[in-house]
Amino acid sequence: xxxxxxxxxxxxxxxxxxxxxxxxxxxxxxxxxxxxxxxxxxxxxxxxxxxxxxxxxxxxxxxxxxxxxxxxxxxxxxxxxxxxxxxxxxxxxxxxxxxxxxxxxxxxxxxxxxxxxxxxxxxxxxxxxxxxxxxxxxxxxxxxxxxxxxxxxxxxxxxxxxxxxxxxxxxxxxxxxxxxxxxxxxxxxxxxxxxxxxxxxxxxxxxxxxxxxxxxxxxxxxxxxxxxxxxxxxxxxxxxxxxxxxxxxxxxxxxxxxxxxxxxxxxxxxxxxxxxxxxxxxxxxxxxxxxxxxxxxxxxxxxxxxxxxxxxxxxxxxxxxxxxxxxxxxxxxxxxxxxxxxxxxxxxxxxxxxxxxxxxxxxxxxxxxxxxxxxxxxxxxxxxxxxxxxxxxxxxxxxxxxxxxxxxxxxxxxxxxxxxxxxxxxxxxxxxxxxxxxxxxxxxxxxxxxxxxxxxxxxxxxxxxxxxxxxxxxxxxxxxxxxxxxxxxxxxxxxxxxxxxxxxxxxxxxxxxxxxxxxxxxxxxxxxxxxxxxxxxxxxxxxxxxxxxxxxxxxxxxxxxxxxxxxxxxxxxxxxxxxxxxxxxxxxxxxxxxxxxxxxxxxxxxxxxxxxxxxxxxxxxxxxxxxxxxxxxxxxxxxxxxxxxxxxxxxxxxxxxxxxxxxxxxxxxxxxxxxxxxxxxxxxxxxxxxxxxxxxxxxxxxx
Amino acid sequence: xxxxxxxxxxxxxxxxxxxxxxxxxxxxxxxxxxxxxxxxxxxxxxxxxxxxxxxxxxxxxxxx
Numbered sequence: 001x002x003x004x005x006x007x008x009x010x011x012x013x014x015x016x017x018x019x020x021x022x023x024x025x026x027x028x029x030x031x032x033x034x035x036x037x038x039x040x041x042x043x044x045x046x047x048x049x050x051x052x053x054x055x056x057x058x059x060x061x062x063x064x065x066x067x068x069x070x071x072x073x074x075x076x077x078x079x080x081x082x083x084x085x086x087x088x089x090x091x092x093x094x095x096x097x098x099x100x101x102x103x104x105x106x107x108x109x110x111x112x113x114x115x116x117x118x119x120x121x122x123x124x125x126x127x128x129x130x131x132x133x134x135x136x137x138x139x140x141x142x143x144x145x146x147x148x149x150x151x152x153x154x155x156x157x158x159x160x161x162x163x164x165x166x167x168x169x170x171x172x173x174x175x176x177x178x179x180x181x182x183x184x185x186x187x188x189x190x191x192x193x194x195x196x197x198x199x200x201x202x203x204x205x206x207x208x209x210x211x212x213x214x215x216x217x218x219x220x221x222x223x224x225x226x227x228x229x230x231x232x233x234x235x236x237x238x239x240x241x242x243x244x245x246x247x248x249x250x251x252x253x254x255x256x257x258x259x260x261x262x263x264x265x266x267x268x269x270x271x272x273x274x275x276x277x278x279x280x281x282x283x284x285x286x287x288x289x290x291x292x293x294x295x296x297x298x299x300x301x302x303x304x305x306x307x308x309x310x311x312x313x314x315x316x317x318x319x320x321x322x323x324x325x326x327x328x329x330x331x332x333x334x335x336x337x338x339x340x341x342x343x344x345x346x347x348x349x350x351x352x353x354x355x356x357x358x359x360x361x362x363x364x365x366x367x368x369x370x371x372x373x374x375x376x377x378x379x380x381x382x383x384x385x386x387x388x389x390x391x392x393x394x395x396x397x398x399x400x401x402x403x404x405x406x407x408x409x410x411x412x413x414x415x416x417x418x419x420x421x422x423x424x425x426x427x428x429x430x431x432x433x434x435x436x437x438x439x440x441x442x443x444x445x446x447x448x449x450x451x452x453x454x455x456x457x458x459x460x461x462x463x464x465x466x467x468x469x470x471x472x473x474x475x476x477x478x479x480x481x482x483x484x485x486x487x488x489x490x491x492x493x494x495x496x497x498x499x500x501x502x503x504x505x506x507x508x509x510x511x512x513x514x515x516x517x518x519x520x521x522x523x524x525x526x527x528x529x530x531x532x533x534x535x536x537x538x539x540x541x542x543x544x545x546x547x548x549x550x551x552x553x554x555x556x557x558x559x560x561x562x563x564x565x566x567x568x569x570x571x572x573x574x575x576x577x578x579x580x581x582x583x584x585x586x587x588x589x590x591x592x593x594x595x596x597x598x599x600x601x602x603x604x605x606x607x608x609x610x611x612x613x614x615x616x617x618x619x620x621x622x623x624x625x626x627x628x629x630x631x632x633x634x635x636x637x638x639x640x641x642x643x644x645x646x647x648x649x650x651x652x653x654x655x656x657x658x659x660x661x662x663x664x665x666x667x668x669x670x671x672x673x674x675x676x677x678x679x680x681x682x683x684x685x686x687x688x689x690x691x692x693x694x695x696x697x698x699x700x701x702x703x
Numbered sequence: 704x705x706x707x708x709x710x711x712x713x714x715x716x717x718x719x720x721x722x723x724x725x726x727x728x729x730x731x732x733x734x735x736x737x738x739x740x741x742x743x744x745x746x747x748x749x750x751x752x753x754x755x756x757x758x759x760x761x762x763x764x765x766x767x
Contacts, residue, residue, distance in 0.1 A: 083751055155744075157751045223752050232749035237737045244733055244764045248726065505722050 004152065004473050006087050007466035013078045013095045014463065017361060019102060020070035024357075026109075026148050027062030028444045034059050035437040037619070038586065039430045041610070044596060044619035046434040049113040051619045052586075053545025057124045058112045063349060064122060064212065066105045071357040072216040073097070073140070076163050078364065079223040083157045085471040089146025093139050100136035104129060115543035116186040119578045120201050122208055122300060123177050126186045130178040137174065141167045148492040152471040155489045158239040161218030162590045164492070165247045165499045169211040172503065176511075177204035181577075184633070185642045187539070191644055194485050194573025195521050197264055198581055199255065199514050203507060206254035211503075213348065214316075215247065217356050221289050221313065224360050234291035238284055240485075246281040249274055251506035256327035259336065260555040261581060262570035264521075267510060268329075272608035274506070275327035280321035309357030310365035311387060315351025319344060332408075337551055337585040339429070340401030343394040350390045350443060358382070358450060363452050372463030374453050382449040389443030392437050400432035409559040417562055422588040422611050430617075433511060527698045529646045530691070532660040536629045537638055537691025540684050541580070544621065551582035552591040552695065565592035565696065572698060575646050585616060592696035599667055600674040602689045621685075628682040663690055 037043045037052045046053045062618070077094070081087060088094050109130050110119075117124040125133070142445050144167060150155065177200055179191035190197050226233050233239060255271030257264060290313055293300060298304045322344050326335050335341060366373050373379060407425040410418035419425050488495050514521075530538060554568040569589050573579055597605075604611065607625060609618035635653035642648045650657075664681040667689055671677040679686060 079752075153751070155748060157748060224751045226749075230753060232746075234755055236745045237740070240737055241733065244730070379728040485733065485740070505726070509719060509722075656724075 002472065005468065005470045005471040007468050008081045009077070009088050009091065009094060009465075010467050011089065011465040012091075012098060013074050013364070014368060015098055016074035016077060016411070017364060019098075020074060020357065021361070021447075023062055023066030023070060023105060023453070025444070025447060025451070027067050028440070028447065029058055030055060030062060031059040032437060032440050032444060035217070035433065035440055038617055039433040040617055041617050046620055046622055047109070048115065048621075048623050051544065051621075053548050053619075054113050054117075056107065056548045057117060057121075060122060061108050061124060062105070063110060064208070065108070068213060068217075068349075068353045068357070071353075071360070072212075072503075073101070074168075074221040074364070075360055076144070076216060077223070079159055079164060079220065080144065082469075083153065083160060083223065084151035085153045085469070086147055086151045086326065088510055089150065093143040093146070097136060097139045097143060100132065100139065104132050104136060107132070111186060115545070117545065118178075118180065118188060118190065119542040119545075119547055119580060120177070120190060120197075120204075120546075121583060122205050123174075123201070127178070127180050127182050127188045128185065130174070130180075133176075134175060134320055137167070137171055140494040141171065145385050145492065145496070152474050152475060156492060156495070157223070158233075158236065158243060158354070159219035160223040161243050161495070161499070162215045162222070164496050165243070165503070166211050166216045166219070166517075168496060168500045169207060169215075169247070169503045172500070172507070173204045173207050173211065176507075177201060179206075181640045181644050183636050189637075189640055189644065190578035192577070192579075193645070194576045194579050195264075195570045196514055197577065198258055198261065198573075199263060200511060201266065201579070202257035203251075203254035203510060206257055207251055207503075209345075209348070210250040210253075211247075213353055217353060218242075218246075218285055220356060220360060221258050221285075221309070223462045224356075224363060225289055225292055225309050225313075228303070228359065228363050229293050229296050229299070230308060231292065231296060235289050235295065238288045242281050242284045242288060244502070245283065246278075248502045248506070249277050250282060251503045253278055253327070253444060253512065255510065256332070257583065258581075259327070259329050259551050260557070262568050262573065264514065264570070270331065270510065272327050277323045279321060279324045283317060286317035286320070292350055299532045304376060304383055305359045307383050308355045308362065308386075311383075312352050312355035312359060315347050315355065315390070319348040319352060322347070327615070328694055331553075333557065334405045335401060336555075337583070338401035338405045339397040339432070339584075340405070341584065343397035343401065346397075347390070350386070350393065354443075358386070358447075361450070361454065365457045366461070369458050369461030369463050369699075372456060374456035374460060378453045378489045380450050382446040382453070382503060383448065384597060385408070385442050385446030387583055389439050389441075389446060391439070391568070392442060393439030396432035396435035396439070400436075402457045403432075404429050406565070409557070411559070411562075417559065420563075421613075423615060425588070425613050426617060429641040442497060483697065498679035511690075519572065521570045523574065524569060524699060527572055527574060529575045529592070529641070529648060530694065531663055532634050532638065532656040533687050533690040534694045535641075535691075536660070536684075537687035537689070537694075538580075539637070540624065540629075540688050541691055542578075546581045546590075547580045549582075549584065549586035549618070550588065552589065553581040554591050563658050564589045566699065568696075569699065572696070575641075577641060577644060577646070589617055590692070590695055594693045594695040594697035598674050599670045599693065600677060602692055603671055603675075603677055603679070603685060606688065624678070624684040624688055627684045628680065629684055629687050631660070631682070634660060 015234040034052055034055045078089060090198045108125055111126060111129065112124060118126055141515050144163060148160065161364055180188035181191060182188045192200050222233060222239060252274035253271055255267045256275045259268050270632060286671045290310070293306065293310065300310055326344060335703060362373060362379055404425045407419045488498070554567045561567050602613065606621045608620050609616040634656045638648050638656050663688050667686050668679055668681040671679055
């Protein structure tokens, strides 16, 4: 048959790969800064833009969407063209995808330090950027499906399936979770409230890990690992089972992020059951990767690419065993809200994603520049720096997590909390935080080794933008019959639809009943919408990223009700757009902070936490005392919230500022009375105090 | 929101059962297929990533 001549687009692969490296370094340095802030709060610089609450989402977004995201696209664009024996569908789409994605990253890098955030973890970006993400994602999807349609290889290799599932699922997750009512250009309220918002958010959050950090990289593993080992995957049969069971089961497991919270019990149990089931496909995938190296283990000793990949796949196996174990309620009771979780995600991030990316880059560079790697020795040094970095990062955090958790739960013989002051438990683990920063530094130094190595490799070779290739065209003959699964692999559109159905089922059965069945969120008569001043205060709380360190979710444990007060009820959050339960306690829970301290305590504490609680690691918020709230925005906020179901009376927005003024005046008077503090009643700190003093008081009043 | 639409669906409770059956059938079918599938097809598929190396640039990554 006649061979068709065409070329592979290597230039787009290079651009995505370089972008991944650049943003990877930025994201890691930001992460290191945040890590240092936890034991040297002075590195918050008393500046709004650099406080931990704003820096932490910048770190997570940069790593997930810029470092890992760009690397994913590089890997997908390289492998897909070759597996399908076709150039990418359309060069213009490829470049729209590339530049659009970088612009989104730029927008994130600007808006997050400015405090423009939706307050939902890993979905912090505000609505205009969310829309841009959706559009660029569709561009990527069209480009991908288009390439599949014009392929010269009849069957789709399993890596392609993982790419399709990634595209479909991320689109669904992102759109559903991002529903919000805009207030202004960079401010919106989540469409969902309280328990429902929490469920949607963690259905998203969990599956963002699954379908952004896992499935595309499993595809990459299934392509690049056989390439690097120069032998086919251990079992292609296993990979088929791996794919379908993974995408079907993963989507159900989200609620394990909400164990012991106010989420209905049935949803929690569902999350636990499916999380345990996830061990099977995850380990199937890991073993398939590792066993691919059967008979080639001698090469792992010498080849840095294989070294990186072996550790990556091992880290995947460790993280995917640990995840289900963390979903057991008794383990979760200890681990949740602690550094154990931070260690867990970094085994995944640094180990699985990071090392697979490094392995891929060390393999791609010599290939695309038509040369050999500049220095195998440097690559090996990188490997060891990285591996040690991961260990020194994670181990101290495991210790810190367990130690702190046990301290939280420790009662003395008299039946009181042994460590009544939360800060005691923080001070105890600060040395672990320092070690963690050392581990992170080693990891970053390793990356710099890679950068030098890759630059030198590139300079000794020559890059081919369009790599020539030839392959016979796909025969147009109609093949009927064959087994249904082989038919499926010939029909990409049908395949995509089926993958979509597989991932939708889990989401539908978790989300809809929560919205549908009223008894899932019992209403509490005493719970009222926030006052206008409290609303302003809550928006400041969201802007400053307080949720990154403070939970608002008291779990029904004696150790928690003793420390914080009555455990949190689902009905208390019905007006919380978005929910602010948090996922990590660097500081104490705040759900019942209202009324616990006088207004003046909060005033001094926000001004200089260290002066009020000696040794506190919380940053100061001096700007809250100078900046004033914008009264013109009150009406817009009220209207937006009313649209999504908060029962503010008709035309309340017209008089809202009068109520606001009265409440603010009262707090200003309180402050003067309590400690002779003079403060403008429009100052942001007043709104913040109003919100903090309101927290959790609704059901106290009803007692 | 959703609830206004779904409250009107009749026999909402049969849907979980239907989907359970669909999925069990799908996975059993998948297992049967995977066990019975043509060996040559499996071999062809697993060789897809490595075959281009075999053709043109065999030793490129053999840089050690």
